[in-house]
Amino acid sequence: MIYDGTAPADSDVPRTGGLPLAPAGFTWPMCGSCCGEPLQFFVHLPVEYGVLSVFVCQNDPGACEFWDATSGANRVYLFPREELQPVSVPETGVTLLPAVSAIRTHVVTLDPEENDGHDGHDELAPDAYDLARSGWKREPEERFGKQREVLGSLGGSPSYLEDDRLPACPSCAGTTEFAAHLEEGISSQTAMNLGGQLGYVFVCRACREGAFLTD
Template sequence: MQSTLMIYDGTVPADSGVLRTGGVPLAPAGFSWPICGSFCGGPLQFFAHLPVEYGVLSVFVCQNDPGACEFWDATSGGNRVHLFPREELRPVEVPATGVTLLPAASAIRTHVVTLDPAEDGEDGDDDEVAPDAYDLARSGWKREPEERFGRQREVLGSLGGSPSYLEDDRLPACPSCTGTMEFAAHLEEGISAQTAMNLGGQLGYVFVCRDCREGAFLTN
């Protein structure tokens, strides 16, 4: 099993094109800042800029009145995921009001963890639940192999793989083609108040339909 962890790697300029949380979104010309469709009608907060092989995922979540707008639900209108082409992206003008930006932009580096299921408790018994790749990789993350304890708070999520402990009935359907969306990324809140994304203490999930260029977000 493999998991591509996203590891906190210090601060980065707000308009950087690298993998990051926070900062300002980069989008094609003419893009308008997304508005909450759940309750408040205010601008969404920009969470993450995620360059992937098939484009750039841009994640927005409502934080104007946490708890009032159902930002944890994929169909509530309280969040938005856009899939942009990689080329000709530019910083988006930030609305003058509303909770729109995180206090700091955090650079992310990736680290591929390869796990041997046999070493993590999987004995081949059909009645046993297979180990969760992301959960194992995150809990065991250490910068140096000889470190005694892990550094889980440095893990900001992962790219690809499968959604950790998410029931099949919560997998979002594409609003255009109605097919089940592909899992794209996990998001964790972050390591400090200055860098944290408010996920209500939950794990965030990013999904995408490449063909329709639609995205979805939810928390567990």
């Protein structure tokens, strides 16, 4: 997922920031970890089975356990694609990002040979997300390329996440499916504060909700 400029706040395109779109009657989620203040809206992510909508508490980033899938400090919804409308924003708390970042997807095909030559790591399979991100628009003379343009990825498998951190569905306690990686954002002014970590979104399609955590 690559940064693609800005977009209207209520746009149905994939984006971070702006207003959440949700079914009628939806109420803004509150933090169950720190303070009971509203969570901040992070991302609107249309996928083939609906729309993922992710909220993370930013009211007290040093103390609130937004990185923990079971803390109550974050929320993942899977909405149907149709009849979504902008949600009215609570008057208090840290609720909206300062800018909208539209997202376009760019399919990366990885060459299995690319990971050759990393002596001592032969037993580790190459991490697909790591390879895709590190290769984004990298010119030979650039060490990091334009990696800040990378806002995450869709599908695949979670990057370097230990099995014991895979979250259960908050409703049915069953296993969840990995849906997306989320980076903090394109610039420090517009980014989510994830403590410099990568965000992971998981979903239970049956229960239409999911889980969020960071590494």
